[in-house]
Amino acid sequence: MRVDVVAVGTELLLGQIVDTNSSWIGEQLAAHGFDSLLQIKVGDNLGRVETAFRGALAAADAVIVCGGLGPTHDDLTRDAIARVMGVELEMHDDIADRIREMFSARGRYFAENNLRQAQVPAGAEVIVQTRGTAPGLICPVTIDGVEKVLYAVPGVPHEMKEMVERAILPDLHARSGEVAVIASRTLRTWGDSESGLNEKLDPIIAELDTAGNPTLAFLASGWEGLKIRLTAKAETAAEVDALLEHWSARVQEVVGQHVFGFDDDTMESVVLDMFRTRGLTLGLAESVTGGLVAGRLTAISGASDVLRGAVVSYASEVKFEVLGVAPGPVVSETAAAEMAVGARRVLGADVGLALTGVAGPTEQDGMPVGTLCVGLAIGDDVLTTTMRLPGQREQMRQMSVINALDYLRRQLIARQ
Amino acid sequence: MRVDVVAVGTELLLGQIVDTNSSWIGEQLAAHGFDSLLQIKVGDNLGRVETAFRGALAAADAVIVCGGLGPTHDDLTRDAIARVMGVELEMHDDIADRIREMFSARGRYFAENNLRQAQVPAGAEVIVQTRGTAPGLICPVTIDGVEKVLYAVPGVPHEMKEMVERAILPDLHARSGEVAVIASRTLRTWGDSESGLNEKLDPIIAELDTAGNPTLAFLASGWEGLKIRLTAKAETAAEVDALLEHWSARVQEVVGQHVFGFDDDTMESVVLDMFRTRGLTLGLAESVTGGLVAGRLTAISGASDVLRGAVVSYASEVKFEVLGVAPGPVVSETAAAEMAVGARRVLGADVGLALTGVAGPTEQDGMPVGTLCVGLAIGDDVLTTTMRLPGQREQMRQMSVINALDYLRRQLIARQ
Numbered sequence: 059m060r061v062d063v064v065a066v067g068t069e070l071l072l073g074q075i076v077d078t079n080s081s082w083i084g085e086q087l088a089a090h091g092f093d094s095l096l097q098i099k100v101g102d103n104l105g106r107v108e109t110a111f112r113g114a115l116a117a118a119d120a121v122i123v124c125g126g127l128g129p130t131h132d133d134l135t136r137d138a139i140a141r142v143m144g145v146e147l148e149m150h151d152d153i154a155d156r157i158r159e160m161f162s163a164r165g166r167y168f169a170e171n172n173l174r175q176a177q178v179p180a181g182a183e184v185i186v187q188t189r190g191t192a193p194g195l196i197c198p199v200t201i202d203g204v205e206k207v208l209y210a211v212p213g214v215p216h217e218m219k220e221m222v223e224r225a226i227l228p229d230l231h232a233r234s235g236e237v238a239v240i241a242s243r244t245l246r247t248w249g250d251s252e253s254g255l256n257e258k259l260d261p262i263i264a265e266l267d268t269a270g271n272p273t274l275a276f277l278a279s280g281w282e283g284l285k286i287r288l289t290a291k292a293e294t295a296a297e298v299d300a301l302l303e304h305w306s307a308r309v310q311e312v313v314g315q316h317v318f319g320f321d322d323d324t325m326e327s328v329v330l331d332m333f334r335t336r337g338l339t340l341g342l343a344e345s346v347t348g349g350l351v352a353g354r355l356t357a358i359s360g361a362s363d364v365l366r367g368a369v370v371s372y373a374s375e376v377k378f379e380v381l382g383v384a385p386g387p388v389v390s391e392t393a394a395a396e397m398a399v400g401a402r403r404v405l406g407a408d409v410g411l412a413l414t415g416v417a418g419p420t421e422q423d424g425m426p427v428g429t430l431c432v433g434l435a436i437g438d439d440v441l442t443t444t445m446r447l448p449g450q451r452e453q454m455r456q457m458s459v460i461n462a463l464d465y466l467r468r469q470l471i472a473r474q
Numbered sequence: 475m476r477v478d479v480v481a482v483g484t485e486l487l488l489g490q491i492v493d494t495n496s497s498w499i500g501e502q503l504a505a506h507g508f509d510s511l512l513q514i515k516v517g518d519n520l521g522r523v524e525t526a527f528r529g530a531l532a533a534a535d536a537v538i539v540c541g542g543l544g545p546t547h548d549d550l551t552r553d554a555i556a557r558v559m560g561v562e563l564e565m566h567d568d569i570a571d572r573i574r575e576m577f578s579a580r581g582r583y584f585a586e587n588n589l590r591q592a593q594v595p596a597g598a599e600v601i602v603q604t605r606g607t608a609p610g611l612i613c614p615v616t617i618d619g620v621e622k623v624l625y626a627v628p629g630v631p632h633e634m635k636e637m638v639e640r641a642i643l644p645d646l647h648a649r650s651g652e653v654a655v656i657a658s659r660t661l662r663t664w665g666d667s668e669s670g671l672n673e674k675l676d677p678i679i680a681e682l683d684t685a686g687n688p689t690l691a692f693l694a695s696g697w698e699g700l701k702i703r704l705t706a707k708a709e710t711a712a713e714v715d716a717l718l719e720h721w722s723a724r725v726q727e728v729v730g731q732h733v734f735g736f737d738d739d740t741m742e743s744v745v746l747d748m749f750r751t752r753g754l755t756l757g758l759a760e761s762v763t764g765g766l767v768a769g770r771l772t773a774i775s776g777a778s779d780v781l782r783g784a785v786v787s788y789a790s791e792v793k794f795e796v797l798g799v800a801p802g803p804v805v806s807e808t809a810a811a812e813m814a815v816g817a818r819r820v821l822g823a824d825v826g827l828a829l830t831g832v833a834g835p836t837e838q839d840g841m842p843v844g845t846l847c848v849g850l851a852i853g854d855d856v857l858t859t860t861m862r863l864p865g866q867r868e869q870m871r872q873m874s875v876i877n878a879l880d881y882l883r884r885q886l887i888a889r890q
Binding site: 070071072073074075076077078080081082083084085086088094095096097098099100101103106110113277278339342344347348349350351352353355356357359361362365366367368369370371372373375376379380404405406417418419451452455 | 486487488489490491492493494496497498499500501502504510511512513514515516517519522526529693694755758760763764765766767768769771772773775777778781782783784785786787788789791792795796820821822833834835867868871
């Protein structure tokens with residue numbers, strides 16, 4: 059089944075907003091076994107929006123439209139759908155009441171144009187809003203005698219995502235005639251390349267290619283790690299779970315410690331959880347990353363259970379005076395070790411992790427751009443390692459964050 | 475002149491990469507006075523790529539294609555263009571030599587399929603590569619008796635941007651029959667809303683609407699600030715500069731200190747420059763932002779001239795023991811003041827800046843989510859302020875960074 063996407067909004071064409079919605083929808087469609095072969099951005103112009111809808115419907119079995127459902131005169135998706143369906147817009151009283159109530163509950167002034175959002179093309183089914191004001195729409199359309207469907211969802215990403223997951227993907231499965239339940243599990247990995255993982259997993263991939271279920275895909279996500287996604291299909295949720303359980307165990311057996319987590323886990327959340335489970339606290343000393351490790355860990359609510367704090371020792375004197383590093387080259391394993399010990403002591407933590415290195419643009423202390431020295435003070439040990447990382451300044455710094463946290467994770471596993 | 479955009483690549487439809495290229499191209503086209511009314515993503519399938527090119531050319535005067543110019547069998551843009559032009563691909567010896575030389579200079583193995591990138595549709599003009607291997611193309615096409623043009627550039631963003639600026643925008647201006655020079659200046663602002671700025675600038679906007687040159691546009695960029703972009707057109711670069719100079723001074727007169735910089739300036743680069751000019755150093759104490767202020771400042775190469783470092787005092791004990799904050803509520807102006815003084819002392823800096831607040835999800839010390847207390851130790855003074863910021867955890871934290879730096883910037887100006 060081919061499901062194309064149309065994103066509506068002049069701001070998308072002007073580059074004021076990047077269209078991440080259709081990328082996200084494309085990813086979901088692929089995971090659920092639907093083809094998305096064309097994705098279009100069109101501005102807020104009734105004629106062009108209508109033309110885009112007709113063109114997309116001519117080529118695809120279903121079309122998902124995002125954006126253009128708001129209250130202003132620029133929001134033309136409803137009008138264009140009514141033209142394509144050849145019907146009128148009808149005021150939907152339940153939706154109108156709901157919108158009025160939302161405004162009154164929040165004590166906000168109610169402008170009458172908000173009721174535009176309660177207009178529904180005759181014959182369309184409503185996807186009830188659970189978060190905002192504009193409802194989504196499921197619109198049956200007949201094109202050259204063939205029954206197709208156009209879905210419309212708001213352009214606000216969290217409203218759009220909720221409706222796609224709750225209403226559109228199930229409706230697509232129902233229309234595709236499949237009664238299957240589909241679900242995915244993602245293994246998050248760090249430490250091997252896509253080609254490396256591909257080679258190791260070759261026998262499993264061959265088995266899966268023959269079986270056809272589940273499917274396995276690699277998704278490169280930069281400094282978020284490389285994802286391996288298994289998508290399984292079966293008649294019941296229990297069967298899907300069993301398939302995912304079996305094959306993710308098979309994959310993990312091969313990939314081993316490179317798997318740091320599953321689904322929504324991040325390297326930061328995994329490391330924080332490991333510390334929490336062990337009842338340990340962490341103190342950081344950051345030089346090359348200048349606070350990014352602490353910044354990423356504290357993005358997670360509840361990090362305060364684990365993270366005591368960090369000393370960002372950007373100037374060498376701060377390394378010497380605050381952390382007690384002995385004078386000498388500051389991009390070295392010796393300095394990293396002393397920084398880790400210093401961070402643990404100064405911040406009163408159980409474990410000290412330190413990063414010093416060269417982000418560029420030029421070399422430092424005779425060490426090339428991309429050098430990262432990590433120090434770890436844990437129990438009675440002080441461990442160090444040196445890595446050569448790729449990339450210019452920002453990429454090198456972000457790669458340093460995940461590499462240092464991964465080093466910490468592996469050391470914690472080794473000490474279990 | 476209507477210039478539409480086609481992005482080629484299956485990875486874009488699958489959501490593995492977000493198509494930021496066409497957003498960027500759309501922004502440039504708008505700044506140069508060209509309309510972009512439709513932007514399409516299509517996968518690596520020869521028939522569909524050809525259909526997309528034909529459809530786009532039928533509606534627009536010119537089409538910019540990005541992606542699909544690489545060396546692999548999936549890179550089909552050249553083949554599809556040749557079909558649309560009704561010509562053959564020809565091997566271009568100069569390009570082939572250049573690609574071979576690049577591989578040999580970098581000591582990399584040369585796979586023969588790299589020569590696919592030296593194939594050029596007969597009659598197309600080459601946009602020489604200055605950064606990578608695949609050249610760009612300028613392809614004249616006749617559609618229904620009308621002469622149009624299709625440009626092709628690589629999908630690698632920095633290669634694409636360089637070619638659009640160097641070759642495509644000038645070529646479009648030449649074709650549009652205008653001899654004008656067009657340039658923009660962006661005023662970066664923080665501290666007032668779009669509607670607030672709009673109201674203040676109303677008389678200037680009315681004047682510009684009448685004159686038609688330069689044009690003025692607001693671009694909201696979240697926690698990067700609100701941009702006011704002036705785009706001027708004239709026969710010579712000197713005239714354009716004079717127009718931009720005059721009108722940006724007029725705008726600045728009205729907007730005043732909300733203007734923190736121009737063009738590529740960021741709040742971080744501006745604050746670092748002000749410190750550097752004054753010969754001052756900075757030390758940070760971060761609680762709610764957990765290292766993000768230091769992380770953003772150190773993203774700028776040369777930050778080490780100014781930034782001594784930071785104490786990320788996430789645990790209250792670190793505030794008390796390392797920074798010398800007196801026991802008591804840690805989300806308060808008193809604590810912020812003591813943190814700033816402590817950071818200045820511990821880090822040996824001239825100026826201390828501190829942030830403490832509540833990022834959520836729940837309130838703390840009786841203070842609601844969104845509370846930010848800033849402390850500033852500068853000269854003989856210790857200043858504090860409290861703000862209420864919008865947003866959930868990550869947004870609140872990022873808003874804290876720019877608001878605290880903006881507070882620091884205004885205090886530095888006040889002390890000139």
